[in-house]
Amino acid sequence: xxxxxxxxxxxxxxxxxxxxxxxxxxxxxxxxxxxxxxxxxxxxxxxxxxxxxxxxxxxxxxxxxxxxxxxxxxxxxxxxxxxxxxxxxxxxxxxxxxxxxxxxxxxxxxxxxxxxxxxxxxxxxxxxxxxxxxxxxxxxxxxxxxxxxxxxxxxxxxxxxxxxxxxxxxxxxxxxxxxxxxxxxxxxxxxxxxxxxxxxxxxxxxxxxxxxxxxxxxxxxxxxxxxxxxxxxxxxxxxxxxxxxxxxxxxxxxxxxxxxxxxxxxxxxxxxxxxxxxxxxxxxxxxxxxxxxxxxxxxxxxxxxxxxxxxxxxxxxxxxxxxxxxxxxxxxxxxxxxxxxxxxxxxxxxxxxxxxxxxxxxxxxxxxxxxxxxxxxxxxxxxxxxxxxxxxxxxxxxxxxxxxxxxxxxxxxxxxxxxxxxxxxxxxxxxxxxxxxxxxxxxxxxxxxxxxxxxxxxxxxxxxxxxxxxxxxxxxxxxxxxxxxxxxxxxxxxxxxxxxxxxxxxxxxxxxxxxxxxxxxxxxxxxxxxxxxxxxxxxxxxxxxxxxxxxxxxxxxxxxxxxxxxxxxxxxxxxxxxxxxxxxxxxxxxxxxxxxxxxxxxxxxxxxxxxxxxxxxxxxxxxxxxxxxxxxxxxxxxxxxxxxxxxxxxxxxxxxxxxxxxxxxxxxxxxxxxxxxxxxxxxxxxxxxxxxxxxxxxxxxxxxxxxxxxxxxxxxxxxxxxxxxxxxxxxxxxxxxxxxxxxxxxxxxxxxxxxxxxxxxxxxxxxxxxxxxxxxxxxxxxxxxxxxxxxxxxxxxxxxxxxxxxxxxxxxxxxxxxxxxxxxxxxx
RNA sequence: GCCGCAAUGGUGAAAUGGUAGACACUAGGGACUUAAAAUCCCUUGACCGUAAUUGGUCGUACUGGUUCGAAUCCAGUUUGCGGCACCA
Numbered sequence: 001x002x003x004x005x006x007x008x009x010x011x012x013x014x015x016x017x018x019x020x021x022x023x024x025x026x027x028x029x030x031x032x033x034x035x036x037x038x039x040x041x042x043x044x045x046x047x048x049x050x051x052x053x054x055x056x057x058x059x060x061x062x063x064x065x066x067x068x069x070x071x072x073x074x075x076x077x078x079x080x081x082x083x084x085x086x087x088x089x090x091x092x093x094x095x096x097x098x099x100x101x102x103x104x105x106x107x108x109x110x111x112x113x114x115x116x117x118x119x120x121x122x123x124x125x126x127x128x129x130x131x132x133x134x135x136x137x138x139x140x141x142x143x144x145x146x147x148x149x150x151x152x153x154x155x156x157x158x159x160x161x162x163x164x165x166x167x168x169x170x171x172x173x174x175x176x177x178x179x180x181x182x183x184x185x186x187x188x189x190x191x192x193x194x195x196x197x198x199x200x201x202x203x204x205x206x207x208x209x210x211x212x213x214x215x216x217x218x219x220x221x222x223x224x225x226x227x228x229x230x231x232x233x234x235x236x237x238x239x240x241x242x243x244x245x246x247x248x249x250x251x252x253x254x255x256x257x258x259x260x261x262x263x264x265x266x267x268x269x270x271x272x273x274x275x276x277x278x279x280x281x282x283x284x285x286x287x288x289x290x291x292x293x294x295x296x297x298x299x300x301x302x303x304x305x306x307x308x309x310x311x312x313x314x315x316x317x318x319x320x321x322x323x324x325x326x327x328x329x330x331x332x333x334x335x336x337x338x339x340x341x342x343x344x345x346x347x348x349x350x351x352x353x354x355x356x357x358x359x360x361x362x363x364x365x366x367x368x369x370x371x372x373x374x375x376x377x378x379x380x381x382x383x384x385x386x387x388x389x390x391x392x393x394x395x396x397x398x399x400x401x402x403x404x405x406x407x408x409x410x411x412x413x414x415x416x417x418x419x420x421x422x423x424x425x426x427x428x429x430x431x432x433x434x435x436x437x438x439x440x441x442x443x444x445x446x447x448x449x450x451x452x453x454x455x456x457x458x459x460x461x462x463x464x465x466x467x468x469x470x471x472x473x474x475x476x477x478x479x480x481x482x483x484x485x486x487x488x489x490x491x492x493x494x495x496x497x498x499x500x501x502x503x504x505x506x507x508x509x510x511x512x513x514x515x516x517x518x519x520x521x522x523x524x525x526x527x528x529x530x531x532x533x534x535x536x537x538x539x540x541x542x543x544x545x546x547x548x549x550x551x552x553x554x555x556x557x558x559x560x561x562x563x564x565x566x567x568x569x570x571x572x573x574x575x576x577x578x579x580x581x582x583x584x585x586x587x588x589x590x591x592x593x594x595x596x597x598x599x600x601x602x603x604x605x606x607x608x609x610x611x612x613x614x615x616x617x618x619x620x621x622x623x624x625x626x627x628x629x630x631x632x633x634x635x636x637x638x639x640x641x642x643x644x645x646x647x648x649x650x651x652x653x654x655x656x657x658x659x660x661x662x663x664x665x666x667x668x669x670x671x672x673x674x675x676x677x678x679x680x681x682x683x684x685x686x687x688x689x690x691x692x693x694x695x696x697x698x699x700x701x702x703x704x705x706x707x708x709x710x711x712x713x714x715x716x717x718x719x720x721x722x723x724x725x726x727x728x729x730x731x732x733x734x735x736x737x738x739x740x741x742x743x744x745x746x747x748x749x750x751x752x753x754x755x756x757x758x759x760x761x762x763x764x765x766x767x768x769x770x771x772x773x774x775x776x777x778x779x780x781x782x783x784x785x786x787x788x789x790x791x792x793x794x795x796x797x798x799x800x801x802x803x804x805x806x807x808x809x810x811x812x813x814x815x816x817x818x819x820x821x822x823x824x825x826x827x828x
Numbered sequence: 829g830c831c832g833c834a835a836u837g838g839u840g841a842a843a844u845g846g847u848a849g850a851c852a853c854u855a856g857g858g859a860c861u862u863a864a865a866a867u868c869c870c871u872u873g874a875c876c877g878u879a880a881u882u883g884g885u886c887g888u889a890c891u892g893g894u895u896c897g898a899a900u901c902c903a904g905u906u907u908g909c910g911g912c913a914c915c916a
Contacts, residue, residue, distance in 0.1 A: 212832060216910095220912080222912095224915075243915090243916065244916065245915085246916080323916090325916085329915075333916045334916070335916075339916065416915075418912095418915055552911095624841090624852075627841095632840070635840075637854065638839085638840065639853090640852095647867095689840090693842075700851090774846080774897070777896060781882065782847070782882080802882075803882065803883075814896085817896060817897085819846055825846080825896055827897090
């Protein structure tokens with residue numbers, strides 16, 4: 001009987017004692033960097049989802065290690081963020097205290113999984129040793145003009161007098177007091193991700209990432225090619241650039257719309273007779289846009305500004321419209337009859353439309369001319385205007401019209417991206433303080449590096465008061481004045497937690513235990529001189545060879561990380577521009593079809609299962625559920641099957657004495673080679689489920705043949721090592737693995753340090769194979785043949801099968817197909 | 829609305845152009861046992877047939893197509909899941 005509990009404790013202690021998973025980053029010869037997306041250290045226990053992510057990811061890393069690589073698997077905590085702050089508001093426990101406790105308890109739980117984490121290099125983003133570099137990153141962005149300040153709308157609750165994160169807005173209302181949210185402009189810090197849009201797009205080509213994720217990023221970046229036109233405001237000096245992705249139909253433009261939050265709008269409407277009406281509309285939109293539940297038909301609305309813009313097609317009325325987006329193009333849209341939304345808007349407000357393209361069919365063309373429906377983006381559309389292109393097709397005329405417009409000086413080609421600059425300011429306490437101070441005139445100045453870490457003050461009240469929590473800190477203000485002078489004030493916003501996580505892979509490489517040694521002491525001289533990362537280590541270890549985590553980060557975290565890495569390369573601090581070479585998303589484990597969450601009360605704890613069956617069995621059960629990337633619905637039926645398998649392995653190999661050794665039969669030998677092949681190939685593609693079934697088949701064969709053979713058993717221990725590390729070590733030790741390793745010249749010690757077993761392709765084929773015989777594609781029998789039999793012999797044999805003979809009677813064979821070792825197909 | 833992915837027994841699933849349902853779970857039957865648990869053996873896609881067997885028909889969401897042969901490739905449809913969503 002295999003006792004998982006004591007065995008697992010034993011090996012975890014041995015691994016730790018031997019520092020088996022601690023990697024010397026400088027000495028490594030064949031670096032393989034593999035880590036999972038680091039978690040938020042919540043106070044809850046590890047749930048099935050954590051295990052489903054970390055267990056298989058560890059199995060993959062262990063396999064890489066047995067291939068002889070220096071595998072580095074660090075772990076860390078994304079420790080800043082709202083939950084700890086909300087907990088502080090509720091209980092008064094300081095986030096630093098609750099997070100420190102949570103990290104400690106989480107590490108204890110994580111160690112029970114038995115992963116090969118190098119805990120010496122753990123990071124915790126909320127510790128000054130870490131966020132000092134978050135702030136350093138901000139300063140680099142600032143110095144290189146990738147950081148700037150801009151007014152932007154934030155979700156504002158008038159009753160709580162506070163800024164709310166998007167997650168705290170529930171159907172347009174404050175989640176705490178149910179007051180309607182309004183958009184309020186506040187000055188915020190932005191990073192220029194948009195400058196890297198094209199690079200982010202191009203870089204995707206060479207990444208070994210799921211196609212789905214790459215597609216999502218491409219859509220998120222949203223590259224669009226088109227033209228810019230210039231609109232001059234009538235009776236004014238103002239001019240606008242206007243982006244058009246469909247310049248073919250430029251002559252159809254009969255009006256233009258401007259976004260309600262456009263900064264030029266107020267000066268435009270000043271003194272116009274509908275000024276009041278427009279102002280009301282703007283106010284209404286502020287509330288409405290905050291509610292974030294738009295309906296295409298109902299919410300299409302606008303007001304005439306009283307202004308006109310001049311264009312080659314004449315003077316176009318300028319409207320303020322709900323659908324105009326400030327952050328795309330210039331915030332002003334040219335509108336025509338050949339856009340569904342423009343068409344609907346014009347119909348609603350009786351704005352004249354002008355048709356310049358019709359369907360080929362004359363009856364349909366007449367309907368379009370009469371504006372019965374909107375005709376748009378049809379490659380077969382026949383152009384009516386401009387005169388030079390009359391009669392040509394919409395689908396082929398584009399490039400020629402673009403050239404023509406450029407020549408005529410009407411517009412010029414441009415590219416637009418949907419990607420927006422990254423707003424990194426948060427009016428929150430529990431985050432890295434933005435390293436900026438303001439002089440008495442209110443101008444921002446970067447805090448010199450020698451003052452980093454610019455520490456998060458502790459003397460704040462967490463209860464929302466209407467200002468950012470840091471604004472209430474006396475210590476922070478005094479510190480600022482002491483260093484910079486009277487009248488100077490600190491920036492009171494903190495950084496988005498996505499900033500902290502955008503460069504943490506580098507921190508694993510550049511630190512020996514950030515977050516574990518913080519003593520509240522002032523930074524030492526060596527701290528100040530420390531470099532972001534050792535260039536040699538960075539060059540050898542980056543990019544991360546295997547990065548595993550949830551698909552929910554496909555766009556945010558994974559775009560920000562790529563952007564930051566590209567920027568750091570441009571600044572000269574790192575040598576790679578992509579952080580993650582290979583990416584895998586584990587699937588989601590649901591319960592009753594729903595995502596596990598505390599509020600639904602359907603979170604499954606692994607504890608009871610691990611207690612009863614052990615970590616290895618639980619890990620393998622999760623892997624056996626299906627392909628890693630598929631996830632699935634939780635059910636505990638079936639974990640018994642894995643437990644039986646583990647017990648069977650132990651019974652056959654762990655409890656058999658050497659004296660009972662038998663000769664390996666040919667069938668077992670072939671099965672072993674087949675299994676090595678299958679397991680190797682399937683670990684590579686993260687199909688752990690079929691690795692396990694292959695091993696089950698092998699054990700069933702061994703059981704059937706009552707074979708006990710030491711070499712076989714040692715090989716099985718190696719094959720099991722990535723999937724069931726504790727069982728494999730126990731087996732290895734029991735079978736005298738270390739002595740065997742010594743005799744064969746490989747490293748003594750753990751099974752994890754043994755070379756991965758190899759197979760012989762020739763040995764994967766048995767002497768005889770079963771071949772199917774089909775007649776017209778229908779199975780009519782099987783024959784067992786010598787694997788080396790010739791095609792002619794096999795076909796002759798196939799025709800002698802009684803059932804085949806019966807079916808062939810009186811029929812003429814037209815065609816004979818032989819697929820070697822698989823089947824014979826006869827066509828009659 | 830747009831983009832992407834998926835659909836196979838009672839259940840998780842396997843098979844990526846070549847014997848559909850490997851490997852497990854559940855259920856039923858049997859052995860062992862005073863009994864239970866554990867363990868072992870048998871049956872387990874549906875239907876028909878036979879005294880019996882290596883018998884037959886249907887079957888991978890649906891409708892077609894390509895092919896000697898399709899769960900797999902192609903076209904269309906339905907349903908479900910995920911993401912984006914007024915992007916001019």
